[in-house]
Amino acid sequence: MPTVEQRVKEVTARVLKLNPEDIKIEHDFMSDLGAESVQSIELMAMFEEEFGIEMDEDAALSVETIGGAIEFITMVCKEQGVDV
Amino acid sequence: MRMILYDGPSEKRANFHPLSLSRPIWELRCGMTTLAEKLIAKIGATDVACFVEAYMADSYRAKTQMKVNDPAILAGDDLLIVNGRVKAAGFGVTPTGSSEVGVTDDGEVLYARIAAADLAKLKTGGIEELLASAKAALPTVTPELATWNYTWDLVLANPEQLTEDFKVAGRSGIEGKVEQPNAIRGSDKDVFIGSGAVIHPMVVIDAENGPVYLDEDVEVHPFTRIEGPCYVGRKSILLGAKCREGNSIGPVCRIGGEVEESIIQGYSNKYHDGFLGHAYVGEWVNLGALTTNSDLKNDYSDVSVMLDGRRPIDTGSTKVGSLIGDHTKTAIGTLLNTGSYVGAMALIMPTGKPLPKFIPSFAWFLDGVVTKGFGRKKLYETAAIAMGRRKCEWTEVEKNMWEKIFEMTAPGRDEAIRRGRRRMSRS
Numbered sequence: 064m065p066t067v068e069q070r071v072k073e074v075t076a077r078v079l080k081l082n083p084e085d086i087k088i089e090h091d092f093m094s095d096l097g098a099e100s101v102q103s104i105e106l107m108a109m110f111e112e113e114f115g116i117e118m119d120e121d122a123a124l125s126v127e128t129i130g131g132a133i134e135f136i137t138m139v140c141k142e143q144g145v146d147v
Numbered sequence: 148m149r150m151i152l153y154d155g156p157s158e159k160r161a162n163f164h165p166l167s168l169s170r171p172i173w174e175l176r177c178g179m180t181t182l183a184e185k186l187i188a189k190i191g192a193t194d195v196a197c198f199v200e201a202y203m204a205d206s207y208r209a210k211t212q213m214k215v216n217d218p219a220i221l222a223g224d225d226l227l228i229v230n231g232r233v234k235a236a237g238f239g240v241t242p243t244g245s246s247e248v249g250v251t252d253d254g255e256v257l258y259a260r261i262a263a264a265d266l267a268k269l270k271t272g273g274i275e276e277l278l279a280s281a282k283a284a285l286p287t288v289t290p291e292l293a294t295w296n297y298t299w300d301l302v303l304a305n306p307e308q309l310t311e312d313f314k315v316a317g318r319s320g321i322e323g324k325v326e327q328p329n330a331i332r333g334s335d336k337d338v339f340i341g342s343g344a345v346i347h348p349m350v351v352i353d354a355e356n357g358p359v360y361l362d363e364d365v366e367v368h369p370f371t372r373i374e375g376p377c378y379v380g381r382k383s384i385l386l387g388a389k390c391r392e393g394n395s396i397g398p399v400c401r402i403g404g405e406v407e408e409s410i411i412q413g414y415s416n417k418y419h420d421g422f423l424g425h426a427y428v429g430e431w432v433n434l435g436a437l438t439t440n441s442d443l444k445n446d447y448s449d450v451s452v453m454l455d456g457r458r459p460i461d462t463g464s465t466k467v468g469s470l471i472g473d474h475t476k477t478a479i480g481t482l483l484n485t486g487s488y489v490g491a492m493a494l495i496m497p498t499g500k501p502l503p504k505f506i507p508s509f510a511w512f513l514d515g516v517v518t519k520g521f522g523r524k525k526l527y528e529t530a531a532i533a534m535g536r537r538k539c540e541w542t543e544v545e546k547n548m549w550e551k552i553f554e555m556t557a558p559g560r561d562e563a564i565r566r567g568r569r570r571m572s573r574s
Contacts, residue, residue: 101496101513104520105571112568120522 067140067147071132074109078102088130096129110136116143148242149220150192151228152183152213153274154199156255159232162297164454165472165491165508166412166429168552171199171207173231175427176395176410177301178308179316179360179378185235188315190227190242196220198274202551205544221271228259228278234293236311248281249290256282257292297460298427299452299467302410306357306393309376313337313358323361337375341365357392380413397430399537407442409468414537426468429491431533433476440483441501442468450486456505456559462486472508474530490556492526492549507560509553516567517560523553 323344357376397413472491490508511520
């Protein structure tokens with residue numbers, strides 16, 4: 064089963080139309096990966112779909128980096144009883 | 148005699164969504180006044196109270212002088228309880244007399260006249276309880292009373308109602324300032340310009356086919372053309388607008404572009420060019436530049452509207468525009484389909500094509516799909532800013548009501564979000 068990190072990178076690559084191998088854990092969604100505000104919303108929606116979770120909008124949209132997203136999603140999965 | 152307005156059963160109220168999500172039906176406008184104002188004037192009541200849905204009671208209490216949802220008002224006097232959907236024009240029930248309950252074939256109470264002496268044998272703990280016991284214990288009749296059934300009924304009746312209301316208001320003449328050159332077509336008797344109103348030069352007021360009533364402190368900028376019948380509420384501003392016939396514009400609006408046979412509740416902006424026709428727009432709405440709604444299908448067939456996002460309802464009319472709920476904002480260039488339902492607290496980005504006919508409340512419509520967007524907290528922040536700009540306050544009470552509306556409207560929105568995500572996943 065792919066790791067949370069791999070899945071986060073896959074979703075990010077699909078939404079932002081990037082190569083997953085080019086995405087690093089320290090990358091900032093906006094300044095490094097070029098995400099615009101509308102794409103942040105799409106990313107949040109696709110993360111929820113990928114992991115089968117429900118995220119608080121304010122908390123999710125305050126996440127800035129790939130590493131932050133991995134940490135946040137892992138925490139939400141744990142809270143909501145989703146195995147990852 | 149005490150008149151009590153009763154905001155009908157929930158399933159009938161839903162026919163007036165999204166406008167009735169945040170107000171009782173009788174606060175909707177048709178012509179120059181609200182439905183409540185017409186009913187109260189028709190009955191000639193001075194003691195008026197009301198019952199609304201519990202979730203909006205605190206919010207409504209802050210906006211009305213009537214007593215709201217107070218069971219104490221159900222005692223101590225003869226009562227005339229009137230369903231807010233009843234059309235005032237045909238309401239011929241005498242306010243006092245022997246007890247009698249007017250009930251439709253499907254059991255809805257349209258009015259209940261209850262003599263004080265009969266109250267003792269009824270349950271008066273709340274309005275629903277009282278009406279149920281009145282139906283069971285008092286004589287009932289099936290009245291021939293016309294009712295408002297859908298929001299578009301108000302829009303379609305608006306031109307005629309404007310003319311009627313102008314006659315009832317009985318005012319004409321110029322109390323405000325009209326700067327020259329200007330042109331008033333038709334009879335001076337069909338024009339009223341209220342005190343404090345300012346009509347800039349190069350404005351045409353055309354009362355040839357219907358009266359024009361510009362309320363206090365209205366401001367009309369150059370190159371505006373106003374065709375009657377038309378009502379513009381206090382402190383509203385028309386900015387070079389092509390204001391076609393049959394418009395009711397509530398207080399404190401900013402209106403530009405082309406507007407035809409539409410009702411705008413109040414405190415809303417349509418500052419720029421773009422066409423709005425046969426529409427009903429709520430409060431605190433902002434329509435971005437070039438926002439345009441279709442109100443006529445290319446094949447001239449009847450327009451249908453989806454009030455719940457699933458079942459289209461045939462309006463029986465070839466002309467129906469958009470129904471737009473309170474606090475909704477459209478971005479520049481938004482194109483709304485014929486008979487569109489745009490929920491309250493929604494945020495709309497255009498796609499370059501006409502949008503889906505149902506956009507749920509609290510939707511962030513982005514890139515052609517309904518999303519959760521940045522969530523409702525951001526929408527509330529925007530609402531507070533918009534209201535603050537007009538010296539109105541977004542209160543905890545308002546927020547609590549909208550939280551309930553968020554819950555009530557969740558099923559349609561969640562379904563639309565799921566559909567949107569399937570589309571996002573495929574693209």
